[in-house]
Amino acid sequence: MPELPEVETIRRGLNNYLPDKIIAGLEYDWAKGFPNTTADVEQFVIGARIVRIWRRAKMLIIDLSTNYSLIIHLKMTGQLVYRASKKEHFGGGHPSKSLVDKLPDRSTRVVMCLERTSQNSDSQKNTQPSRDATGGIRQSLAVSRDVDDKKDRNQWRHFGKNLSARECAAYLFFNDQRKFGWMRLLPTNEASDQYFFHALGPEPLAANFSDVAFCQQVRRHPRASIKAVLLNQSVVAGVGNIYADEALWGAKIHPSTKVSMLTTGQLNTLFIKLRHVLSLGISKGGSTDRNYVDATGKEGKYLTFAKVFRRQGQPCYRCGTIIQKSRVAGRGTHFCPRCQVEPR
DNA sequence: CACTTGACCTGTCCGC
């Protein structure tokens, strides 16, 4: 699910907790989602201090004091959940009960054990295992291992501090039920626009990104539908299905419209609406409210700001016409057949 | 080359 506003929301949330923490231990399942050599993880992740967390398009980058970075893509169903105490608890991404339920669960792919910088020396002395606190984690991982023991699955691999031996100050869970997401370790200098991100278009909310630049980017694909172009990460980085539909509704443009049929005025309007819906998404904390499922398991807010997305069969907020759903660019697409007329 | 479609996975929901 996560698009730019959701990923940005996660970044802001984790930014309150992760910087200056030490990654004391890590374990992961399924090497496809974390295809680094074990030596690299051992050498550059374990014991590293988290320096900062930033975002490019839909990816999160955690810079480490070892001059390596963890790059995370949540794809459709990824989540990041930080757990320390009741007060320090944050999660974001795909809206499922894993945001609030006991972790790890069957969707958990990576678990990080975090320690506070100042607590390093203390933890060495604490030889008394706290089985209640973390024995449960080890047990759950064993369950996951059995469940996932199929051809492409790897065994859980473990690095650094034994997560079952002592209680960690905090945990970071990377969950992904659909296994499209991934986490990679790269030298920090390669985790930059020059290398890893070179094929991505501009950040739509960047201050120096103008309507003129947006127009130029879009018009490089005159024969494609405008929706396909908005979803193309090399045109504008970070837009996904929700915000594409929302922006097109705002600009009163039919999603199937070929770019060559659009006037510059229409594209300028689309640029404004796109930035608006992305900013609105961020201000609402993403489409997935972090209280989507609250502590009691009750459903919370979800997509409260959407004007068309998943509103098929309901009246358009502008004209009352029933919103339709079709398929454009291979994706479920929502639009008002009256406000958004395809030119021919 | 420009553009579209299928595959990657698992879980859920809907109709029979």
Add this chain to the structure above:
DNA sequence: TGCGGACAGGTCAAGT
């Protein structure tokens, strides 16, 4: 209540 099929907010490789 069970079962097959369609579908899900992303991105590539493979296909037209």
